[in-house]
Amino acid sequence: MLVVNNVSKNYGDFTALKNINLEFGSGVYGLLAPNGAGKTTLIKMLVTLISPSKGEILYNGTDITSLDEEYREVLGFLPQQFGYYKHYSPKSYLMYLAALKGIEKKVAQEKITELLDKVALSDVANKKMRKFSGGMIQRVGIAQALLNDPKIVILDEPTAGLDPKERARFRQLLTELSRDRLIIISTHIVSDIESIANEMVMIKNQELLYKDSVENICNTLDGAVYETTITNDELASFRANHVLLSEKQEQSKMLVRFVHKGESKEDWTVKNPHLEDVFLYEYRDDLSLGV
Amino acid sequence: MQIVKFECKKALTSPIILFLLLLFTAYNILIVSNSSDFNKELHVANDVANSYGVEITDETLLKMEKDLQEELTHLNNITEEKAGQSFSSAGEFFSQLTYERQEKYSEDQLDSFYTIYLKEMYLDTAKHIDESYQKIDIKELGENNIQNYGLSGAASESLSKQYEKFGNRFDEMKRNMEHKRWFFAGKVYSMHSQLFKQLFLPIIFESIILIVLSTALITNYEFENKAHLVTYATKRGRRLMVDKLVASLAVSTILSVVLLAVALIVYFKVFDYTHLWHSSISSAFNWETNFPYVSWWEMSFLQYLVGAIALFYICMLLFSCSTFAIAVLLKNSYFTFFGFIAIFTILFMLQGFMPKSSNLIFVTGFNLTSLVLNPHQWFMASNGLLVFKYYEVITVLVAVVVITILFVFVMKRFNKQDIV
Numbered sequence: 134m135l136v137v138n139n140v141s142k143n144y145g146d147f148t149a150l151k152n153i154n155l156e157f158g159s160g161v162y163g164l165l166a167p168n169g170a171g172k173t174t175l176i177k178m179l180v181t182l183i184s185p186s187k188g189e190i191l192y193n194g195t196d197i198t199s200l201d202e203e204y205r206e207v208l209g210f211l212p213q214q215f216g217y218y219k220h221y222s223p224k225s226y227l228m229y230l231a232a233l234k235g236i237e238k239k240v241a242q243e244k245i246t247e248l249l250d251k252v253a254l255s256d257v258a259n260k261k262m263r264k265f266s267g268g269m270i271q272r273v274g275i276a277q278a279l280l281n282d283p284k285i286v287i288l289d290e291p292t293a294g295l296d297p298k299e300r301a302r303f304r305q306l307l308t309e310l311s312r313d314r315l316i317i318i319s320t321h322i323v324s325d326i327e328s329i330a331n332e333m334v335m336i337k338n339q340e341l342l343y344k345d346s347v348e349n350i351c352n353t354l355d356g357a358v359y360e361t362t363i364t365n366d367e368l369a370s371f372r373a374n375h376v377l378l379s380e381k382q383e384q385s386k387m388l389v390r391f392v393h394k395g396e397s398k399e400d401w402t403v404k405n406p407h408l409e410d411v412f413l414y415e416y417r418d419d420l421s422l423g424v
Numbered sequence: 425m426q427i428v429k430f431e432c433k434k435a436l437t438s439p440i441i442l443f444l445l446l447l448f449t450a451y452n453i454l455i456v457s458n459s460s461d462f463n464k465e466l467h468v469a470n471d472v473a474n475s476y477g478v479e480i481t482d483e484t485l486l487k488m489e490k491d492l493q494e495e496l497t498h499l500n501n502i503t504e505e506k507a508g509q510s511f512s513s514a515g516e517f518f519s520q521l522t523y524e525r526q527e528k529y530s531e532d533q534l535d536s537f538y539t540i541y542l543k544e545m546y547l548d549t550a551k552h553i554d555e556s557y558q559k560i561d562i563k564e565l566g567e568n569n570i571q572n573y574g575l576s577g578a579a580s581e582s583l584s585k586q587y588e589k590f591g592n593r594f595d596e597m598k599r600n601m602e603h604k605r606w607f608f609a610g611k612v613y614s615m616h617s618q619l620f621k622q623l624f625l626p627i628i629f630e631s632i633i634l635i636v637l638s639t640a641l642i643t644n645y646e647f648e649n650k651a652h653l654v655t656y657a658t659k660r661g662r663r664l665m666v667d668k669l670v671a672s673l674a675v676s677t678i679l680s681v682v683l684l685a686v687a688l689i690v691y692f693k694v695f696d697y698t699h700l701w702h703s704s705i706s707s708a709f710n711w712e713t714n715f716p717y718v719s720w721w722e723m724s725f726l727q728y729l730v731g732a733i734a735l736f737y738i739c740m741l742l743f744s745c746s747t748f749a750i751a752v753l754l755k756n757s758y759f760t761f762f763g764f765i766a767i768f769t770i771l772f773m774l775q776g777f778m779p780k781s782s783n784l785i786f787v788t789g790f791n792l793t794s795l796v797l798n799p800h801q802w803f804m805a806s807n808g809l810l811v812f813k814y815y816e817v818i819t820v821l822v823a824v825v826v827i828t829i830l831f832v833f834v835m836k837r838f839n840k841q842d843i844v
Contacts (some may be wrong), residue, residue, distance in 0.1 A: 181657065182656060183512040183842035202660070205658060210654065210657045212654075214653065228430075229430045233658035235660065257570045277654065377616045
């Protein structure tokens with residue numbers, strides 16, 4: 134459906150993305166990387182806001198730049214910073230965006246009512262957005278991304294500002310939508326997509342690190358994730374010698390989860406690796422975890 | 425169309441633009457009402473044109489003189505009865521009138537005497553038109569201007585040539601008898617300046633302010649509300665900018681038409697032009713300072729007004745287009761506003777920096793700023809340094825070409841630009 138072909142993006146001397154090759158079919162894809170890794174740059178290229186310095190992005194075999202309107206017609210996009218007009222109500226703002234998406238007024242009115250109901254904003258549909266919470270604004274953003282019933286939905290940090298209940302509801306909505314669509318969700322919160330993504334894309338040092346199922350990505354650390362209990366005094370030297378994934382205080386001792394490749398010790402318990410473990414391990418430098 | 429409506433709504437519901445529109449409209453009404461103290465006297469020019477026709481001929485002047493004699497007899501009947509005096513003219517009556525003597529006459533009687541006095545003034549001016557116009561030497565006027573502006577070399581030659589053309593036009597105007605039309609006495613009422621300078625000029629500035637603000641607002645609205653990532657990723661994409669240009673032009677039309685229409689309706693309600701619409705703009709009465717207004721073409725007052733309104737509107741649309749181009753480049757309303765003011769000021773000052781021996785001194789005058797700052801001189805041959813027959817047309821065409829090039833450049837740049 135969507136192919137990223139040898140794409141690079143440079144800003145002067147700075148390289149934001151290097152030789153990215155990706156292929157997306159229907160389903161949910163998680164784009165996972167810490168902030169500043171180039172996720173947003175890739176997403177902005179996928180939605181034609183910026184163009185690649187090198188390479189091309191193809192939709193059903195044709196360059197998205199030459200497809201122009203035809204491509205964006207099937208696109209739904211929620212940017213990381215969803216801008217809105219404070220003096221507009223969700224309904225009037227969505228009517229404006231519907232016009233930009235080429236949706237007829239009558240069709241748009243029906244669709245907006247349906248979507249506002251879906252994101253639980255029906256009761257504030259005509260209220261000005263200036264008093265809305267971050268979560269409410271984000272839900273307006275989600276609704277606008279779905280206005281044109283898109284075949285490709287690209288969401289950049291869609292759960293930012295949502296409370297746990299709203300996140301659960303959002304995941305449910307995505308599962309519903311994912312049947313015959315391509316959904317790309319960029320996030321740095323692993324739990325948001327771990328359970329719903331068919332495949333994960335991870336970018337490191339401006340290059341593609343993984344594009345695989347959650348299971349296969351987790352398998353890269355198979356047999357290398359351990360847990361053990363140490364004293365508080367030992368923590369500093371343990372940090373210096375191992376890649377720590379988590380630390381948890383248990384009575385007077387410390388339960389640590391870590392990555393170790395090589396011979397294990399007797400009191401270490403081998404654990405099944407989770408996506409979060411791979412994320413923390415791969416991006417340990419970016420996230421400033423002790424190594 | 426739906427998108428254009430949404431874009432227009434952004435500017436037309438902006439509190440600052442609505443507030444300024446109301447403020448400027450009120451100010452324009454104030455300008456008209458502040459200068460309306462003599463509007464009761466203006467009926468005289470209308471009455472004269474109504475009674476004797478708008479054209480001044482020897483026959484009509486004779487008829488008017490005869491009628492005035494009858495009115496003077498009526499005046500003398502009253503003055504003889506009240507004060508035992510008789511006068512050779514209403515002017516003589518008023519020159520001897522003191523407060524004590526004034527009390528002998530009723531308000532209505534004094535008003536009717538004053539009307540006779542004004543008619544005498546109009547008749548006297550009309551009788552001396554040929555004499556006054558014979559004294560005008562266009563060549564000498566050109567030489568004086570060359571001297572006053574300190575021109576030399578090519579610039580001096582060019583201006584001389586223009587004044588030669590003006591001389592031909594002046595002779596043609598006299599042959600056409602365009603100057604022999606009744607109009608409000610310019611030296612007394614300055615009605616041409618009143619309308620095209622005192623009223624048009626503030627309206628031009630007000631319209632420019634509103635147009636620059638609204639165009640910048642419409643163009644940069646998404647960037648300033650951080651909604652650009654959503655809007656430019658929609659189906660419409662970067663073509664939204666074209667809708668914004670159309671919306672800017674529509675809003676500019678609405679704002680400038682409202683400002684001008686309200687002001688003109690109030691003006692023509694206060695000042696009566698009923699019988700002078702078809703008088704000539706080059707009338708000898710339209711002579712306010714040391715030289716009468718002489719248009720390059722034979723034009724009635726109505727034609728001149730329509731031409732001025734059309735030119736005003738074209739200029740406003742061009743200002744909107746240029747603001748749009750600046751706004752697309754700068755993507756910030758404040759920078760756009762100040763950028764526009766900077767360019768406007770530079771264009772105004774440009775002519776002053778040119779060598780007085782070079783034709784550049786004229787070339788640099790062909791800009792929108794110089795054009796809009798002298799609305800009372802539009803289409804006039806007596807326009808100082810800018811005494812070119814097609815000055816308005818050339819300036820507008822130059823502006824159209826420059827703005828089109830700028831527009832194509834900024835749109836091409838915007839279409840390729842990363843939106844971040």
